[in-house]
Amino acid sequence: MTALTTALAAPQVLERCRALVRPALEETVGRLHPWVGEMAGYAFGWCEAGGVPAAGSGGKGVRQALAVLGAEAAGAPGRAGVPAAVAVELVHTFSLLHDDIMDGDAARRGRPTVWKAYGTGPAVLAGDALFALAVETLAASPKGPEALRLLSAALGDLVRGQADDLLLAARPWTGPHRVRPGEYRATAEHKTGALLGCAAALGALLGGAPPAVVAALDRAGRHLGIAFQVVDDVLAIWGDPAVTGKPVLGDLRERKKTLPVLAALDGPSPAAGRLATLLESDADPAHVVTLIEEAGGRTAALAEARRHLAAVETALAGVPLEPAPEGELRSLLDFLVRRDL
Amino acid sequence: MTALTTALAAPQVLERCRALVRPALEETVGRLHPWVGEMAGYAFGWCEAGGVPAAGSGGKGVRQALAVLGAEAAGAPGRAGVPAAVAVELVHTFSLLHDDIMDGDAARRGRPTVWKAYGTGPAVLAGDALFALAVETLAASPKGPEALRLLSAALGDLVRGQADDLLLAARPWTGPHRVRPGEYRATAEHKTGALLGCAAALGALLGGAPPAVVAALDRAGRHLGIAFQVVDDVLAIWGDPAVTGKPVLGDLRERKKTLPVLAALDGPSPAAGRLATLLESDADPAHVVTLIEEAGGRTAALAEARRHLAAVETALAGVPLEPAPEGELRSLLDFLVRRDL
Incomplete structure (x- = not known):
């Protein structure tokens, strides 16, 4: 598949899935208390504060697309995955709402x-309402118990990942209590991978897939989440702020424990020692970037992302999937991660 | 049943159920991330901030007792209701954690x-973790789908009740936008009744009760919740602060929309008009109390509580229940509500 067809295909896949899921998502959110429903609509990008309809589309809708494609990959029509898509979008929005409170993020x-x-x-209440609605949505689905086991495992991981994320921020860069790359990996799997895996697995489950396929899609989504997080962290340092939409070197200014820095510190290069000294002073982030690169942090992070992409491929190759949706899943992979590797 | 045996029985019932549920509740909370688990333990009264064990017992444990008695009333051993008891205590503690944030309550x-x-x-995160754990607990139970439908209905009501509670606080005492007694009733059912009903119904469900018994216990718990809330609001005005543990006339000082005031304003007494004028000025709460009583607010509230207690009795009388646990359910009713009527 060439880069050109890939670049065209993924946005169309996302758009197709958004259009399929949107009516059910709106109907579900419409059951909320009106005030809480307005906050939910604002969070989804459907309206402005006060309730005036908005043109903005909200996020890319990766999770709902994975749920729809999961059902189709199992040989079912995409609509079989819609309750899964609704549930994971509700949970994703719940977690954004609450994480923004915890992280103090204003925009x-x-x-x-x-x-x-x-x-x-x-905002706490609106998040709780979306969470409750996700549970209600799956409890009403024909595969309720198994679906809710998958969802509650992902919810447990989300909480665990957010707890670790808050605690890692307070840990030092060096010394015996320093954060290791393996802790970053676990946090990324819990915070990002668990819900991506749950989305694809839930879609497959509702599409009638056998347990091996459900488990493979869960595994694929988890590795995709780690790869996506690593690439996101690499772009936050070396990407174009006009494309990423993030402040220049914001992660470094906030002293976030991201893989490029952790991998650089963990490596054998003499630059690692100088980087450690620099991080413990109040150094200019631009100098820090040079040393991260010199100590091999960028290279190590990109290699890590490639390893997780390969694990996604292995998971997908190990089970029988319908070719067309499998191709669309791969185009999403390329769009989300590979084009930046 | 005399007042004396009633007063003795209910604390013993609560203690028996707490002892039955505690190991499973501790085991479940022990699965949390350690930091989040410490916050949960603090919320349950098991430890102090920092993790040092505490002697305090937390709340009375009414919800876990209703779940255990629900199972026993269906003819099952109490342990059949333990997963229900664990789930409702987790949800109750989650809602206290988040409500305290929303209401700005410091103690x-x-x-x-x-x-x-x-x-x-x-605290937001710890609440989310308890919520997720409640879902996980019921998803793993043999009656998962039906249990989660009951729980998610109660969760939806909790959110709806909390939203209305926040909005009622901002509404006026008089005029076309004033709060009506019926709105108080709906809010009390959602905030307090839904989870009490869910507790008893879930216990019965896991105890193998037929749908009519499950529905009757749900209904009984909802009416119990309204009666309990009304009595609590009456005691907050006319009770002994040494017994209630609440600040003197705190609800009136905070201008809470409680039933004694709303019923007084809604009544035909000439005192209602004077009460309205007083409430719209910055009057001394002690004067307000006299007018609420003169306008019939206390009498109307107690009559309302008695009506809901009668509805509890009707619900329990309409279905076959094991006599011993039914007697214990009634002793809880007396202990929680009737002794103050």
């Missing part, structure tokens, strides 16, 4: 976060 | 609330 996708626009208390 | 049961002790962000 998301160019707008004030929900807690900034509506207040902390109401 | 609960004589200690700082979780957000005061650990920070708002961590």
Whole structure:
């Protein structure tokens, strides 16, 4: 598959899945208390604060697409995966709402976060409402118990990942209590991979897939999540801020424990020692970037992302999947991760 | 049953159920991320901030007792209701954690609330973790799908009740937008009744009760919740602060929309008009109390509580229940509500 067809295919796949899921998602959110429903609509990008309809589309909708493609890969029509898609989008939005409170983030996708626009208390409540709605959605589905086991495992991982993320921020760069690359990997799997894996696995489950296929798609989504997080962290340092939409070297200024830095510190290069000294002073982030690269942090991070992409391929290759949706899954992989490797 | 045996029985019932549920609840909470688990342990009253074990017992454990008695009333051993008991205690503690953030409450049961002790962000996370654990607990139970339908209905009601509670606080006492007694009733059913009903119904479900019994116990718990809330609001005005543990006339000072006031304003007495004028000025709460009583607010509230207790009796009488646990359910009713009527 050439880069050109890939680049065209993935946005169309995302758009097709968004269009398929949107009516059910709107109907589900419409069952909420009106005030809470407005906050949810704001979080999804459907309206402005106050309820005026908005043109913005919200996020890319990767999770709903994985759920729809999971069902199709199992040989079912995409609509079989819609309850899974609705549930994972509700859970994803719940986790964004609450994480923005915990991280004190004031803006998301160019707008004030929900807690900034509506207040902390109401934002906590809106997140809880979306969470409850996700459970209700799956409890009503024909594969309820197994679906809810998958969802609650992902929810447990999300909480674990967010707890570790908050704790890693307070840990030192060096010394016996320093953060190791393996801890970054576990946190990325829990925070990002678990829900991507759950999305694809839930879709496959509702599409009637056998357990081996459900497990393979879960595994694939988890590795995709780690690869995506690593690439995101690499782009936050070396990417074009006009494309990433993130402040220049923001992660380094906030002293986030991302893989390029951790891998550089963990490596054998003499630059690692100088990097450690620099990080413990209040050094200029631009100098830090040079040393991360010199100590092999960028190379190591990209190699790690490639290893997880290969693990995605292995997981997908090990089970029988319908070729057309499998191709679309691969085009999403290319779009989300590979084009930046 | 005399008042004396009633007063003795209920604390013993609560203690028996707490002892039956505690090992499973501790085992379940022990599966959490250690930091999140410490916050949960603090919320349950098992430890102090920092993790040192505490002697305090936390709450009365009404919800876990209803779940155990629900199973026993269906003819099963109490242990059949333990997963239900664990789930409802987790959900109850989750809702206290998040409600304390929303309401800005700094103290609960004589200690700082979780957000005061650990920070708002961590308290949001700990609540989410307990919520996820409740779903996981029921997803693993043999009656998973039906159990999760009951739980997610209660969760939806909890969110709806909390949203209405936050909105009612901002509404006026008089005029076309004033709060009506019926809105109070709906809010009390959602905030308090739904989870009490869910507790008893879930216990019965796991105890193998037929749908009519499950529905009757749900209904009984919802009416119990309203009666309990009304009595609590009456005691907050006319009760002994040494017994209630609440600040003198705190609800009136905070201008809470409780039934005694709403019923007084809604009544035909000439005192209602004077009460309205007083409430719209910054009047002394002690004067307000006299007018609420004169306008019939206390009498109307107690009559409302008695109506809901009668509805509990009707619900219990309409289905076959094992006599011993039914007697214990009634002793809980007396202990929680009737002794104050």
